[in-house]
Amino acid sequence: MTDLRQTELLATVPDRLHIGGHWRPATGGALLAVTDPATGHVIKNIADATPADGLAALAAAHDAAGRWARTAPRERAEILRRAFDLLAGRAEDVALLMTLEMGKPLGQSRGEVTYGGEFLRWFSEEAPRVAGRYGVNPEGTGRMIVSRHAVGPSYLITPWNFPLAMATRKIAPALAAGCTVVIKPAEATPLTTLYLAQILADAGLPAGVLNVVTTSAPGPVSEAIIRDERLRKLSFTGSTAVGRLLLEQAAGRVLRTSMELGGNAPFVVFDDADLDKAVEGALAAKFRNIGQACTAANRFLVHRPVAEEFTERVTRRVAEFRMGPGTQEGVTIGPLIDDAAVTKSATLVRDAVERGARLRVGGEPVAGPGSYFPATVLSDVPPSSDLLREEIFGPVLAVVPFDDEDDAVRLANDTEYGLVSYVYTRDLARGQRMIERLATGMTGLNMGVVSNAAAPFGGWKQSGLGREGGLEGIGEYLETKYTLTPDPFA
Template identity: 55%
Template sequence: MSSPSTLLDPATLDTGLYIAGASVAAASGARFAVHNPADGRELAQVADADLDDAARALDAAADAARDWAARTPRARAEVLLRCFSLMKERADWFATLISLENGKAWDDARGEVAYAAEFFRWYAEEAVRVIGEVSVSPASTNRILVQYQPMGISVLVTPWNFPAAMATRKIAPALAAGCTCILKPAAETPLTALAIAALMTEAGVPAGVVNVIATTQAGPLVSTLLADPRVRKLSFTGSTAVGKLLLREAAGQVISCSMELGGNAPFIVFDDADLDAAVEGAMLAKMRNGGEACTAANRFYVQRGLYEAFSARLSEAMAALKVGTGLDAANQCGPLITPAAVAKVDRLVRGALDQGARLRIGGQPLDGEGWFYPPTVIADVPVGADILREEIFGPVAVLVPFETEAEAIALANGTEYGLAAYLFTGDLQRGLRVADALESGMVGLNRGLVSDVAAPFGGIKQSGLGREGGHHGLMEYLEPKYVALSW
């Protein structure tokens, strides 16, 4: 097993803004602190961008746009492949950095680095496969030629829970398409994004193609960027509430938007499911990144005949997880990102118990330094409980029994969200039937993991617009151009 790198000293990291291929100070000189969730201690002071810095980053992206778009697809692909190779070579270094600023358990951090690097390789391969179309018009009056061109300068806004993967999932297709970009990472985890930008410059990405501006003034800064007519694309991952605000602001310049928003994933277990597989899938769907994932299983609906056995087995598996800092490779569940995150999870758990749920394991914050909440299982949760309506974003499994297939589908779909869903059954016909009926952009059928660089990631309803990953993710950064011609 790999172990955390001892070579990473946070004091050696570049903590400026990354603009036009270099680390620079904020115009105001302001900085803000980044903390380690495992002990609450300060890791680094990072440059705090303001509106002047946003303008500098936008100018840099605009200056680089024409030359980058003019590069051949093969040339852009080669640069992305070098990014992939460098990130794979430094996997332990990046995993250590992620664990330090995000709190992620070591195996989760290593998994994220591998996932993040794959976006560079996938979009290096996709960059040379943008295929146009030629057809004859129905009246045979002309030929229809369709080509795809880079959309233009892209503003990319990423969350704190996957600081590497959420960055590369946006940057790689943007660059493959020929776009330049400005990345605004979450203030909780800017160090990984800055390190990725420096790596990309080392790999040959020209100055200004990728710019990273961390800030504590996210709202005003992103608003300023969206008000500039040079910006043609917004890709945002975050809460539904913030996504709605950004959609309104993007409308002012009619900016194309991709939105990966909140989730409230159901996990359905039918009586005929393989119990071992269902518990294994539940642990993966619930506890990846300690439950701090938009795809995390929130609501476990278990058919009555398997309910008690599944509850007992899941409780046993959750209780066996070792909680602690990710820098100890033996730990399997790290801290939550902030004290506020711990307070939110505790509020939801307390509320469910007050509404009649039964606590099986866990159930209150851990004492000591750091922001830890233990793996928790709550059974017999009333259908109307608040915890079933709100995204938990923590290591809490909420169990509800059901009787019929129709009831399970209705319960699963009874939310404004539609990002991911999971179901386990031994009947393939039933599995496909229920998968079709679930109002979700992604479904794991007898699987607890749906994320894949080669697949379209995204949701329906209030979980988002557009897709990331797969060929679909590249098309989000391309505009079709139709030319009518005769020959």
């Protein structure tokens, strides 16, 4: 990938806030530097919003809310479909942009363009299908009408790890439902969202319906927006700690909220599993996105009779991984998002080894430039290890043996999180039992990747509230109204 190609692409990305249909500088003209984690170099300076800018964006969304909610569902659908087509036509540019600002290998970025685009297509199809119901009340004295209506101006906060998919997964259902939006992308990866905003404008989205604020001060900007009486919906994807804080702020306004928070996914392998498929699933569940995913498998619970064979197979495959800048073809492991992420992975590995875990491959940070940590495999990880409690968010695969099904369930559910679980077994009855016994909102049975635009994404316990995607996703942006009318035959 040539430097000229990258320079030309970055020049096409808007560098200002998108408010009320206009690209405008931040109040005071402050700038936010976006860096490439593969080199540590600044690749673009963009507008750095203040709380006043956030409120201006909310005002624009509020002003456009009534018109957009009254827009015909088919018109909303066609705008989303045009955006899907435009995104597909610019797929290579969007993939490269994500790799430059986030670091993931280019092949995985291309996969995210496909995945992220599906939310535009899926919710373009759902927009005309928002339905209510009509019927006689049980007493026969009247008629019940149940209708659904746009919640109203919505504030969407997205993380850095999937810059496109996390934006489309929130924007598409909101727009399909008739809601206007203010979106705040993560400080580390704002460029993809700015580019997406231009795509949606090119698709014919009216001014004020989508507003983008990029900022290095997410706390003050978000609090100003959340406290404002014009906001009606908050959707956040990120850490559980930040989610709790936002819920406290939202409580005072009784806002509708959706929270997709942290995970600590168990990956359970029984002794009757197809080990070839289990290994492939493990590599996908752990190392996709360099391990920086809330759905990433965190704890590999392997039946003791096959624990060593599974570990050896995984270790051989991981040892063949190629680490480097995501723009280089053939790279398996790109840089982590920043040096703090490298330090976290190194600290968790060191803690596990000091407690008695066996390091099979990797484990040591790589000298810069760039924020690199190698794909790592640990076996015989003690239960007291921090990496079994914390969300790793890095390329570290930790194997823990178990003795029987009850033991596996106990270990898998021994966490405050409940986002996703993975189970590998040939025994269908056992698989069904595990689906019902594991306390997670999603399960992959003999599958290492579960995300799909047509499926409800979300977790139990401290992993969040609400669902994104699927038939359920648009419901997060709809209010329900019940009306009783007199019996027309009385």
